[in-house]
Amino acid sequence: MRMRFYKTKKSLTTKNDAYAACLRKLNYRDYSYQELKCFLEEQPELSDEFIADTLLILENNGYINDRRFAHSLYNGWLDNSLKGKYHLINKLHKYKINDDIINDYINTDTDELEINRAIVLIKKYIQSRDLDIYENKAKIFNYLKNQYYMPNIIFKAIEHLINK
Numbered sequence: 566m567r568m569r570f571y572k573t574k575k576s577l578t579t580k581n582d583a584y585a586a587c588l589r590k591l592n593y594r595d596y597s598y599q600e601l602k603c604f605l606e607e608q609p610e611l612s613d614e615f616i617a618d619t620l621l622i623l624e625n626n627g628y629i630n631d632r633r634f635a636h637s638l639y640n641g642w643l644d645n646s647l648k649g650k651y652h653l654i655n656k657l658h659k660y661k662i663n664d665d666i667i668n669d670y671i672n673t674d675t676d677e678l679e680i681n682r683a684i685v686l687i688k689k690y691i692q693s694r695d696l697d698i699y700e701n702k703a704k705i706f707n708y709l710k711n712q713y714y715m716p717n718i719i720f721k722a723i724e725h726l727i728n729k
Contacts, residue, residue, distance in 0.1 A: 583611060587623055600660060601623065631666055650715075684726060686709065687723065706719050
């Protein structure tokens with residue numbers, strides 16, 4: 566008797582099976598259109614037309630909506646992260662969101678919000694490393710740059726803390 570240490574991938578042979586598999590995935594979290602498309606394309610027995618039809622049904626039933634998915638990523642960025650806006654943009658690209666939707670978030674004016682978040686992050690960084698802001702501007706700048714902040718935001722946040 567042979568033992569398997571991995572699960573074999575279940576083959577999706579019918580449209581109902583493909584649709585049900587997508588619904589199971591969507592039951593755990595929201596997926597972008599392109600993510601589900603890639604998932605279905607991994608199944609060699611599914612034709613391109615078949616995949617397009619399944620995705621169209623999912624879209625028409627409201628199970629896939631890239632705008633809603635992008636907005637949930639945006640809300641997650643607002644609530645759970647002190648990273649800069651380009652962390653969100655990278656995440657949107659990772660999930661293969663349409664460029665029109667990504668451009669909406671790029672053009673959103675979040676400068677004041679990002680400056681305040683950068684200030685909080687700088688304070689935490691300085692406190693955890695026991696640094697002097699005057700002597701370690703370059704180190705702080707590089708740290709914030711690695712947290713996806715743009716230089717103009719970083720300079721304003723550092724300036725705010727120095728002039729405080």
